[in-house]
Amino acid sequence: MRQKKTSAGHVTVLERLRAAGLRPTRQRMALAKLLFARGHRHVSAEQLFNEAKAQRVDVSLATVYNALHDFTAKDLLREISIDSSSSYFDTNIGNHHHFYFERSGRLEDIADDQVQIAALPEPPGGAEVSRVDVIIRVKA
């Protein structure tokens, strides 16, 4: 067992932060709870900031950005830029793809095995691939 689990079977927020080498400050703990409490999410900085306010979590917008970027750097989140207006942070860091609903700007996960790629070209100059993103843009 590499990380402690709660009786419910999930890793606590405190342990997640510690494991990532991030100090578990009051702000990071609160934001991490909002992010990882249940299920996977695609959330913008502004959205998370508003959720925090709604729950009387006193945290500045700058800290929300700092936390999102710190979490991303430590692979607790993945950043996604599809719409140029703002970026999303994805709590699902495993291999997967997305539906993008053009009207609402919402993202929905597609499990990795739902997409089967039979052929992909090699990057020029033998460069290393960091990730392959498949985005199905939907008129809705």
Next chain:
Amino acid sequence: MRQKKTSAGHVTVLERLRAAGLRPTRQRMALAKLLFARGHRHVSAEQLFNEAKAQRVDVSLATVYNALHDFTAKDLLREISIDSSSSYFDTNIGNHHHFYFERSGRLEDIADDQVQIAALPEPPGGAEVSRVDVIIRVKA
């Protein structure tokens, strides 16, 4: 034959604009020439504005944005947002995919037939797919 061709075999910029229902103004003509002169390109508004300046084409930045959006609305261009810092406009409007070089921010086309997708899920609620984008992110 649906459009006139030059002796070299390509459709003139004037005819492209007319066919799209866009007035061929001095500014649009100049920008269209820069965009479509040779080969496919991925260009930002700022880049195009600078090219125009370099060639002494007197055009405002607002007009560059207007033209890029008008061209996109009329399917002469496709807009791509991969990097949240700015969007690119692609002169290749046919089906194709992209390499994205993370260090430089550059995009490179992948021909449609180089990517073979064996399985793709249906959008929920039977919504219509407007496009499937495959982006191979490369560490280079």
Next chain:
DNA sequence: TCTCAATTTAGAATAATTCTAGACTACCTT
């Protein structure tokens, strides 16, 4: 040539994000 909607433009406005620099705090050492 006359007319007018379409287009252009300078400059202001907007909005997401980042930066600055001083205050605060988690946590290691003693």
Next chain:
DNA sequence: AAGGTAGTCTAGAATTATTCTAAATTGAGA
């Protein structure tokens, strides 16, 4: 249990891509 210090937080300013405004210009049909 203090003290010291690097790490973190934050208000507010700054940055930057993009859009908006409103007045001037212009393309194209009558």
